[in-house]
Amino acid sequence: MKVATLVAVAAAALTACSSSDDSSASADFNKADVSFAQDMIPHHRQATEMAALAKTRTDTAAVLELAADIEAAQGPEIDTMTGWLKEWGKDVPADGDDMGGMDHSNMGDDSSSMPGMMSDDQMAELEASSGVAFDQMFLTMMVAHHEGAVQMAKAEQSDGKNAEAKALAGTIRKDQTAEIATMRDLLGS
Template structure:
């Protein structure tokens, strides 16, 4: 009888120990599962964050050869337009031409600074001021030395007419360069500037044609 009671107690102890082990195992399993899920969640969040950052960097920071060519070509192109516009002071007769020249300088001076800043940040050469080689003259709409001298020597109505005719050609070259950038460029701010150039200079071409009586 005593022996039977002892065996029963031992059996109960074994069962209790087994149940406790199962409970601990279950708790441990839940803990590991939570920990694993937690780490997995952190990894997923970090991965998503890195991906988002990379996408933002790609949209603003990536540039290609077309972007570099656009910036390096548009800087001397804009500089010449600003130089031409500067000649209007004291030479232009028409108030419309004087205002147009002022608007050109106001728009293109800041763009020269922006384009130069992009090239510097990309580690690319910024065209030197006054560096006009033959390839620059071949760029769309660029004035020759002779045309610039002719414009500089003109005054009154003759200046107004020459200025508008030459500036129309100059603007048409800039619009073509901007269209090339829109088609081939990868740097978002550059393609946006190209769009602004197309819009503003196309409007100025239309205005000058009207002033010349070419409606």
């Protein structure tokens, strides 16, 4: 009986250690990590909303491919960051929440907490466009949007603590910098 009790206690202790070890890496976070996830989720949501518009507003293969790539990359990143916030016991931005309904548009103004976000008017203008006008507007807006995401990712890499969040920030910087170059080529700039 003593051996069985000892084995049960040892097994319980090992289980507790392994489960806490598994979560300790992702549980190690700071305010910058939380801000990164809470800001990047609505930022990515807007990018995927913009990208989804391309399906019905352009026939340009390069724009359609870019929009599909943006949706394919950023949708799963939203899910990942949502998971972190839940695990950390922090608020997840509600769908459609751009930080309390404030206009965070930033076409060059670095004072915004979410640089590169489009205003409601800009989104409505994009939604109302099609063809060549859509392509031009989509690419121009998405360059600004991506530049904002790169800026936010740089801040996470310098100020964040969570290894997974910093790694995602590195991926965002790399991928979106490459997409910016592609979009500038498509714009001819």
